[in-house]
Amino acid sequence: MTPTSVIINGLHRFDIEMTPNLHIEGEKCEGGMWLSQRVIKIDSELTGDRFERVLKHEIFHAYLGVTGLTELLPPHVEEAICIMMESCSSELYYEGFE
Numbered sequence: 001m002t003p004t005s006v007i008i009n010g011l012h013r014f015d016i017e018m019t020p021n022l023h024i025e026g027e028k029c030e031g032g033m034w035l036s037q038r039v040i041k042i043d044s045e046l047t048g049d050r051f052e053r054v055l056k057h058e059i060f061h062a063y064l065g066v067t068g069l070t071e072l073l074p075p076h077v078e079e080a081i082c083i084m085m086e087s088c089s090s091e092l093y094y095e096g097f098e
């Protein structure tokens with residue numbers, strides 16, 4: 001079952017939206033995060049392990065955004081952190097994780 005929201009840093013609820021044919025600024029993407037709107041969008045074609053990894057990746061962009069670290073990090077460093085964190089345990093952040 002696909003989660004519909006996630007609580008970031010214990011305070012910030014982000015909606016998770018499955019989006020057909022996701023494009024960001026004209027480019028096809030698997031996922032994206034909009035900090036001011038508190039939304040994470042994932043391409044609806046993704047399933048299984050790939051879905052999990054892309055969702056985790058975007059969740060960690062959200063963590064870096066709400067904590068202000070996005071403003072301090074060069075974009076390539078933030079991206080490397082999110083790629084690293086894709087493999088972390090989901091128990092760290094899913095609301096109602098079972």
Ligand SMILES: [Zn+2]
Nearest residue numbers: 057061079082
């Ligand atoms: Zn990224």
